[in-house]
Amino acid sequence: MRLSFFCLAFAAAFLGAAGCRDRAAPTSTWEATPTLSASVAEPAPGASLYPLDVSLRDQDGADIKVDLFRGQPVIISMFFGTCPAACPLLVTNIKRMEASLTPEARAELRVLLVSFDAERDTPDRLRELARDHKVDPARWRFASATDEQARVLGNALGISFRRIENGMFAHDSVISVLDRDGRVVARADDLSADLGPLERTVAHLGLRHE
Amino acid sequence: MKVLSVPVIAFVVAASLPANAKADASMAIIGGGTYRPLFPASKTSTAIAVRPFRLDRVPVTNADFLRFVRAEPAFARDHVEPVIAEPGYLGHWESADVLGAAAEPEQPVVNVSWFAARSYCAWRGGRLPTEAEWELAAAASRTAADGSRDPAWRAELVRLYGKPGPSRLPHVGAGAPNFWGVRDMHGLVWEWVYDFNNAITTFKSGSDGLRFCGTAGADARDASDFVAFERVALRSSLRASFVLKNLGFRCAADAGAEMHR
Numbered sequence: 001m002r003l004s005f006f007c008l009a010f011a012a013a014f015l016g017a018a019g020c021r022d023r024a025a026p027t028s029t030w031e032a033t034p035t036l037s038a039s040v041a042e043p044a045p046g047a048s049l050y051p052l053d054v055s056l057r058d059q060d061g062a063d064i065k066v067d068l069f070r071g072q073p074v075i076i077s078m079f080f081g082t083c084p085a086a087c088p089l090l091v092t093n094i095k096r097m098e099a100s101l102t103p104e105a106r107a108e109l110r111v112l113l114v115s116f117d118a119e120r121d122t123p124d125r126l127r128e129l130a131r132d133h134k135v136d137p138a139r140w141r142f143a144s145a146t147d148e149q150a151r152v153l154g155n156a157l158g159i160s161f162r163r164i165e166n167g168m169f170a171h172d173s174v175i176s177v178l179d180r181d182g183r184v185v186a187r188a189d190d191l192s193a194d195l196g197p198l199e200r201t202v203a204h205l206g207l208r209h210e
Numbered sequence: 211m212k213v214l215s216v217p218v219i220a221f222v223v224a225a226s227l228p229a230n231a232k233a234d235a236s237m238a239i240i241g242g243g244t245y246r247p248l249f250p251a252s253k254t255s256t257a258i259a260v261r262p263f264r265l266d267r268v269p270v271t272n273a274d275f276l277r278f279v280r281a282e283p284a285f286a287r288d289h290v291e292p293v294i295a296e297p298g299y300l301g302h303w304e305s306a307d308v309l310g311a312a313a314e315p316e317q318p319v320v321n322v323s324w325f326a327a328r329s330y331c332a333w334r335g336g337r338l339p340t341e342a343e344w345e346l347a348a349a350a351s352r353t354a355a356d357g358s359r360d361p362a363w364r365a366e367l368v369r370l371y372g373k374p375g376p377s378r379l380p381h382v383g384a385g386a387p388n389f390w391g392v393r394d395m396h397g398l399v400w401e402w403v404y405d406f407n408n409a410i411t412t413f414k415s416g417s418d419g420l421r422f423c424g425t426a427g428a429d430a431r432d433a434s435d436f437v438a439f440e441r442v443a444l445r446s447s448l449r450a451s452f453v454l455k456n457l458g459f460r461c462a463a464d465a466g467a468e469m470h471r
Binding site: 051052148155160164 | 255284291292293324325328337404405407408449451
């Protein structure tokens with residue numbers, strides 16, 4: 001919780017500093033990874049991501065496709081490993097959602113976190129991240145993507161990113177819930193969003209054994 | 211034959227290349243340079259170095275795209291996955307694989323999504339140009355690699371962009387070639403680029419909120435570059451599955467890559 005407190009403090013500082021801003025909607029603001037525009041793709045309702053056939057490399061160095069968890073409910077997001085604040089918070093938020101589930105629903109859930117920094121987020125580094133965050137390796141997968149594959153996935157998830165100086169990325173922090181067929185059925189557009197609806201969606205998906 | 215002028219050499223070389231590579235004459239070499247984004251990623255990254263690359267001389271046509279759809283039926287409008295293109299994809303064609311009266315072969319293809327456009331370019335062995343590449347190529351006037359400081363050229367661009375869209379799209383290649391031998395960069399259709407959503411254009415981000423004060427001009431590289439604002443505005447309003455009746459694309463390739471048409 002200490003981490004999220006810091007982030008909120010940063011956010012408050014930035015919001016306070018902004019003078020001439022006509023904010024259309026309440027949004028989050030993170031110091032090291034400024035949130036990019038929401039002007040990117042959200043899939044059409046009912047559109048499965050899986051036909052996009054996005055290729056990834058996972059923490060074990062295996063070549064995988066974005067549909068590796070087809071048939072399970074999935075929480076999916078994108079990040080970069082050296083990100084100081086927003087990305088750890090992203091993982092914290094997902095773990096919090098996971099903790100809210102019944103053991104049965106949790107056993108159904110899979111988590112896929114895709115880095116757009118393939119250069120530095122090597123399999124070794126991704127394994128380290130998984131260890132540091134103490135996530136269940138059977139249900140969580142860390143992966144990285146080439147710039148092109150990350151952009152295809154990001155455009156489908158409504159996550160835009162761009163490299164800025166010092167090896168950092170500016171990016172959207174969007175958490176999406178995919179149903180068993182890969183359709184986005186719930187999403188949180190930024191890190192301050194209420195996770196309640198996502199938790200309920202995941203819980204519901206976890207109950208549906210087909 | 212000891213001394214050949216450059217065009218003669220180019221002709222001889224083109225004539226002796228295999229068909230595959232000869233088709234590559236459809237692409238022009240764009241010399242590298244520096245692109246200064248209208249809204250830089252940060253105060254310290256105001257210039258982006260662009261390496262030499264190749265760019266289609268004209269936008270992709272209906273006929274070009276029809277060849278792709280026939281080869282890759284997953285991109286026919288009756289098969290396309292909803293995540294790849296919204297309804298209306300290739301909606302001006304008579305049917306999934308017939309252009310019909312409303313879509314002439316040599317008109318630029320429109321009503322194509324970013325996902326479909328990038329797949330087309332990959333099918334040809336290329337890719338979509340980055341925003342930096344596209345803008346660098348588009349900065350050329352008829353006579354100079356950088357026409358951005360030429361008042362006459364800029365006036366012409368404003369005139370071109372202000373022209374109401376024709377009821378029927380002209381054929382590709384009708385525009386005069388620019389310095390690089392590329393046509394129709396301005397005034398025919400809007401064009402997808404690889405990183406079309408690079409610009410930060412909502413009021414969401416803490417570091418970027420102030421940029422859009424002063425009718426979005428306060429922090430821009432060059433507030434008088436009116437047509438560049440138009441392009442940023444259009445690109446930032448797009449989503450990758452969108453299709454528009456005046457939005458097409460052209461492909462790029464790395465300088466050494468092998469392309470086929």
